[in-house]
Amino acid sequence: MHVTALRRDADGPLFDAGGQKLKLQVLADDVVRLVYTAGESVPDPESPMVVEQDPDGEWDLVERESEFELVTSAMRVELDRATGALTWRDADGDLLVREPEDGGKSLVPVSPEDLTVGDHEVASPRDSLDREAYSTRLDLEFDDDEAILGLGQHEGGVADYSGEEQTLYQGNTKVAMPAILSTGGYGMLWNTGSLTTFHDDQHGSYVWTECDDALDVFVVAGDPDAVIAGFRDLTGEATMLPKWSYGYVQSKERYETGDELVDVVSEYRDREVPIDCVVQDWQYWPDTEDQHPNFEEWGGPAGDWGQWGQKSFHEGRYPDPSATMDALHDRNVRLMVSIWPNMLAGENYDEMRDAGHILDDEDVPAPGNEQRYYDAFSEQARDIYWNQAKEGLFDHGVDAWWCDSTEPYDPTWTLPTAPDPFALAKHTTDAFKRVFDPGYINTYSLHQAKGIYEGQREATDDKRVINLTRSGYPGQHRYGAITWSGDIEATWERYRTQIADGLQFTAAGNPKWTLDVGAFFVGDGPSWITDGDFDDGVDDAGYRELYVRWFQYGAFLPMFRSHGTDTPREMWRFGDPGDRTYDTLVNFDRLRYRLLPYLYSLAGWETHRDYTMYRHLALAFPDDEDAHEVGDQFMFGPSMLVCPVTEPMYYGPDSEELDGRAEAREVYLPEGTDWYDFWTGERYDGGQTILADAPLEKLPLFVKAGSVVPMGPEVQHTGEKPAAPWELRVYPGRDGAFDAYEDAGDGYDYEDGEYAFTPIRWDDTADELTVADRDGSFPELVEQREFEVVVVGEGRGTGVDPADSDVTVEYDGTEASVDVER
Numbered sequence: 001m002h003v004t005a006l007r008r009d010a011d012g013p014l015f016d017a018g019g020q021k022l023k024l025q026v027l028a029d030d031v032v033r034l035v036y037t038a039g040e041s042v043p044d045p046e047s048p049m050v051v052e053q054d055p056d057g058e059w060d061l062v063e064r065e066s067e068f069e070l071v072t073s074a075m076r077v078e079l080d081r082a083t084g085a086l087t088w089r090d091a092d093g094d095l096l097v098r099e100p101e102d103g104g105k106s107l108v109p110v111s112p113e114d115l116t117v118g119d120h121e122v123a124s125p126r127d128s129l130d131r132e133a134y135s136t137r138l139d140l141e142f143d144d145d146e147a148i149l150g151l152g153q154h155e156g157g158v159a160d161y162s163g164e165e166q167t168l169y170q171g172n173t174k175v176a177m178p179a180i181l182s183t184g185g186y187g188m189l190w191n192t193g194s195l196t197t198f199h200d201d202q203h204g205s206y207v208w209t210e211c212d213d214a215l216d217v218f219v220v221a222g223d224p225d226a227v228i229a230g231f232r233d234l235t236g237e238a239t240m241l242p243k244w245s246y247g248y249v250q251s252k253e254r255y256e257t258g259d260e261l262v263d264v265v266s267e268y269r270d271r272e273v274p275i276d277c278v279v280q281d282w283q284y285w286p287d288t289e290d291q292h293p294n295f296e297e298w299g300g301p302a303g304d305w306g307q308w309g310q311k312s313f314h315e316g317r318y319p320d321p322s323a324t325m326d327a328l329h330d331r332n333v334r335l336m337v338s339i340w341p342n343m344l345a346g347e348n349y350d351e352m353r354d355a356g357h358i359l360d361d362e363d364v365p366a367p368g369n370e371q372r373y374y375d376a377f378s379e380q381a382r383d384i385y386w387n388q389a390k391e392g393l394f395d396h397g398v399d400a401w402w403c404d405s406t407e408p409y410d411p412t413w414t415l416p417t418a419p420d421p422f423a424l425a426k427h428t429t430d431a432f433k434r435v436f437d438p439g440y441i442n443t444y445s446l447h448q449a450k451g452i453y454e455g456q457r458e459a460t461d462d463k464r465v466i467n468l469t470r471s472g473y474p475g476q477h478r479y480g481a482i483t484w485s486g487d488i489e490a491t492w493e494r495y496r497t498q499i500a501d502g503l504q505f506t507a508a509g510n511p512k513w514t515l516d517v518g519a520f521f522v523g524d525g526p527s528w529i530t531d532g533d534f535d536d537g538v539d540d541a542g543y544r545e546l547y548v549r550w551f552q553y554g555a556f557l558p559m560f561r562s563h564g565t566d567t568p569r570e571m572w573r574f575g576d577p578g579d580r581t582y583d584t585l586v587n588f589d590r591l592r593y594r595l596l597p598y599l600y601s602l603a604g605w606e607t608h609r610d611y612t613m614y615r616h617l618a619l620a621f622p623d624d625e626d627a628h629e630v631g632d633q634f635m636f637g638p639s640m641l642v643c644p645v646t647e648p649m650y651y652g653p654d655s656e657e658l659d660g661r662a663e664a665r666e667v668y669l670p671e672g673t674d675w676y677d678f679w680t681g682e683r684y685d686g687g688q689t690i691l692a693d694a695p696l697e698k699l700p701l702f703v704k705a706g707s708v709v710p711m712g713p714e715v716q717h718t719g720e721k722p723a724a725p726w727e728l729r730v731y732p733g734r735d736g737a738f739d740a741y742e743d744a745g746d747g748y749d750y751e752d753g754e755y756a757f758t759p760i761r762w763d764d765t766a767d768e769l770t771v772a773d774r775d776g777s778f779p780e781l782v783e784q785r786e787f788e789v790v791v792v793g794e795g796r797g798t799g800v801d802p803a804d805s806d807v808t809v810e811y812d813g814t815e816a817s818v819d820v821e822r
Helices: 224-235 258-271 321-330 347-354 379-392 421-433 444-459 492-507 541-554 580-594 596-609
Strands: 003-009 012-017 020-028 031-037 060-063 067-071 075-080 086-090 095-098 105-110 133-139 148-153 165-168 175-182 186-190 196-201 204-212 215-221 248-250 277-280 334-339 400-403 467-469 481-484 560-562 634-636 640-642 664-669 675-677 688-693 701-704 707-711 726-731 736-742 755-763 768-771 775-777 785-791 807-811 816-819
Touching (some): 003 060, 012 031, 020 075, 020 224, 031 105, 031 224, 075 215, 086 215, 095 186, 133 215, 148 165, 148 492, 175 196, 175 204, 175 492, 186 204, 186 224, 204 215, 248 258, 248 580, 258 321, 347 379, 379 444, 400 444, 444 481, 492 541, 541 580, 580 596, 596 707, 596 755, 701 707, 707 736, 707 755, 768 807, 807 816
Parallel strands (some): 248 277, 334 400, 400 467, 467 481
Antiparallel strands (some): 003 012, 020 031, 060 067, 075 086, 086 095, 105 133, 133 204, 148 175, 165 196, 186 215, 196 204, 634 640, 640 701, 675 701, 707 726, 755 768
């Protein structure tokens, strides 16, 4: 290969690289796009994933005898004239990542039409399958000391993808995100929608895509948070979810009547257990005489599916949906309803079919063709779909969406046993390629979310869009979407691996992730994917223990949500007041609500500062190599180190008593800071592993020295006591800061600047806390608030309950400082 410069465009240089075109497009000083193509022109950067870009980076091109060097204020990119190999460096010239010396880019022509399975018309955002396309490969050389994060949510609990491989496709419990984040000071986002593989194994270190217009990669330089900010600049801003969505969400498969929904909420209120949302799962729709005889064989419940996918309520079981919504809202609880991209029967199906937007393929394995998915790639189909949801559900007062099965096809149900990973990937992606363009098989969920978001935004700006979805892709966070991990099974191993799986998802740039607390499948069902360990459900002491530990973990996720089949999920199903299980569940629910000022501030940071609240330790401590491999702990915001208990201590399945299990777990405390035990106030040095006390009532939880953690009052829902005092817990040992965020809690006025940050600063040397001038305002703002300051020490200002304050700050939006005696 011989590389020559063709021209210098305003946004970066274009090269000829052995007959191929190579473009380095400078989108920002720290974001450079690499495009390598055999086509006549360089494709635009816009795609379903990427928002419109306005390149504004300043750059220079230095020409040397052996290389070209692209220089910005944040990056240096070297291009070897002889081989075309690229080397990426930071502004100081330190190596970030490089291709092999002999070059690392390759293109193999493919036909999108030939990659489809079967002879059928396929759905795609493109006009035709008849186009030039390539399978692409980018070889890289990683450093031995860097951790590789990202790639989405995949099974296995991998904490660091160094030395690993992963196949990126969408499935019930898999979410493909073609992005990596390195602790070495960079990240890479592939502009692709096709089947993708990552390798750092015996086959080499590379990323391969099956069907793209070009090899198209965005490289972002910076620390992990700066890389994620770069990803968001490319894929869009994360929207604010409504404040109520950060409260407790009660769900199960399924509530059967409107009265049952109201009764469950009333029971929570009577018990004074906090709750903000209840969920209506499937089969709320009208009945039908059609019944698919294979449903039980596929592992579904016996009986009539009804008009699956119809977005309206059964008249007998929900005789007055609007009255049901009013009853829930009167109790300060919202309703989330599941809607599906598949349509079985009913008026919604007939309308979509008559418009020509049903993806109906008799060769798709069941469940698949029988479910008849709509074409979310079509703007017209998305408009029809939203209007159906609006008229049948939203206009009655429904508050939130649960868009289930957005992969969308899930042929795993048809397999009798757990397949080989390669066989499963082929089985699943072949099902997609029967109906989707192979260049876009991973992006259906993105288009589905877009339709819901744009439809609701057009209808009203008074309610923020919230869309719980089973799949995701880069950019989906700009559509009010939060992804959950799918239909997982109740085993301790699955619970443990979920922690790292979710951390890899958020490291790829999307901050909104959650799961089914307690797992979806609790017992051993008829399919290989329904393999839980607890056939007796809530009556099994082993499941109660697992559920409590899962619930403790869930209290520190972006959405706190219980859901599943096989057994009830309401808190009183796990014991009575005074029982360890019941009391522990209630206490962690209450702790979640006390942390709302901290938690909602993190949510505001995600939107306004491109932050990530659910944080891999390597993201938070990139220079601590011992933190890279930790996959069962995480940072909840900047301050709180959460260490879930992932092994049983008391009971196995069938209530079998366990002997000799320590009520403790090992915890790694990252280096560079001291740590406080949240429950006792005891202080520890960082950079060590300790044995942390962990009886059933206690999740090991530590707070970083220098933290200021705002906590609110005890409340029953997120809208209660808005003007109540906040407790500011200060963890001394170094200077600290926290910017408390507030807005109206719903609606989109924040997009017009209606929000406020309150800067809170701790001077450790002077023992002085300062609440600085408030920045911003909005009509609902509490203008004056009392802050009760507590400086934490051993035995002081600890645990869930409100602490006795050391001093009180009366704050009216202008700076106020207080001295605190320790």
